[in-house]
Amino acid sequence: MKTDFTGNRRILVAAILLPSIFFLACKKEAIPQLQGRGIMVIPEGFPEMPFPEDNQFSRERWELGKKLFYDPILSVDNSISCASCHKANLAFADDRDFSPGVENRPGVRNAPSLANVGYHPYYLREGNVPTLEMQVPVPVQEENEFAHNMVLIAELLSANAEYQKMATEAYNREVDPFVITRALATFQRSLISGNSRYDKYHFQGDKTVLSESEKRGMQLFFSERAKCGSCHGGFNFTDYSFQNNGLDTVYSDPGRMRLTGLPGDESLFKVPSLRNVEVTAPYMHNGKFQTLMDVVEHYNSGGKNHPNKSSRVQELNLSQQEKIDLAAFLESLTDDEFISNTLFKE
Structure with a gap:
């Protein structure tokens, strides 16, 4: 649910999949799974999904x-x-x-x-x-x-x-x-998504699924030069930290300061996951950017000056091909099976 400022359905598996479907224990017998194209199936490289008692x-x-x-x-x-x-x-x-x-x-x-x-x-x-x-x-x-x-x-x-x-x-x-x-x-x-082309390459061992441009973009993404992975790391492409990425010099949204009241938290926002980022435009907390290339250009520029801007956001001086490669890698994070899965649709 949206819930982002002051706040902001029956497991049915198609009969064509299996004549009878049984719940199975997951890897550590913590969560039931369904056979076939179902729900609560934990992807390779992912931890188990925690559920409250x-x-x-x-x-x-x-x-x-x-x-x-x-x-x-x-x-x-x-x-x-x-x-x-x-x-x-x-x-x-x-x-x-x-x-x-x-x-x-x-x-x-x-x-x-x-x-x-x-x-x-x-x-x-x-x-x-x-x-x-x-x-x-x-x-x-x-x-x-x-x-x-x-x-x-x-x-x-x-x-x-x-x-x-x-x-x-x-x-x-x-x-x-x-x-x-x-x-x-x-x-x-x-709503678990972990079967993108990147996942097939990195976790499932299919080294043919990424293009050369996407591979170059992946190397750049995780490099010390670009440092994208310093915030957008791990299986979910986020460290869940709170950062100011130099989006503006003045913000109408107080960000984390709304919770803490601390000036040092002004306009800091939780780092979002980049999974399926190709289909989640517009980007940023205020929808400022319409395309992935807009986002890449922003980080390439080093962002705007703000007292709380993260030191990780620095001018990158990427070539045009490097920017194209980086955007291409981000597109490889799209999980087509997830966004087309009829189990999750009305």
Whole structure:
């Protein structure tokens, strides 16, 4: 769910896949998996997906969460759902600078991708929400997003026999805020993306899948010269740190300072994952850049001066071919299977 400033569905596997599908234990028997093209299958090179003790994965919880994710009943005027700002074909991001809320109220931050969101250690761009379950009410109750109330939503859903049945099957309780937040968090944790061409090259050993330009871009990305990997490292291409990348000299968004009140945190934002970045434009917290080449040009320039700009952001003096190679590598992070997976679509 968008949830980026003051806040900002049934496991069904097509019958053609297998006549009967059983849940299997994952690598360390922590999370059930489905055979074939299913959900909660942890990609090579990824750690296991952590689930809270009070919200372990189950088919019923996932089904309920998916249904809620696509249901506009979460908004006060039944006009938008979580999926309105987090579109499956865009890696659960949006293609607008700011996604509008109810009554077309203006958003205040660019909606981030939900791919691999279950691995994040905290949420919102300033990092002030520690769990996905706690993140769910933020956009629901934010005035410029859903402008609704979790208690009222639970009352509305309680009048729906299907929702009542699903809540009982999933959590053995009536529809309430606990059920709503846990189910939505379960669905979001299933949005795991790790089968890009880069993954096939790096984790699966297919050395033919990347072009020469993409390989050069990869080497540059992780080099000491470009230092892209210093912030965008690891399996999820982020270290989850808070950085100012010299986007502007003056910011209207206080960033992490909104949480801490510290001048040194002014306009610092959580480093986003670069997975599926090719399809998640526009870029930056305010949607300032429309293309990957715009982003590359920004970092090549060293950014603008700001007291809190990261020392990692330096002028790079890349050649035109190097810039093309870097953008090409970023495009290799697109997971076509993930963004076309009908299990995650309405």
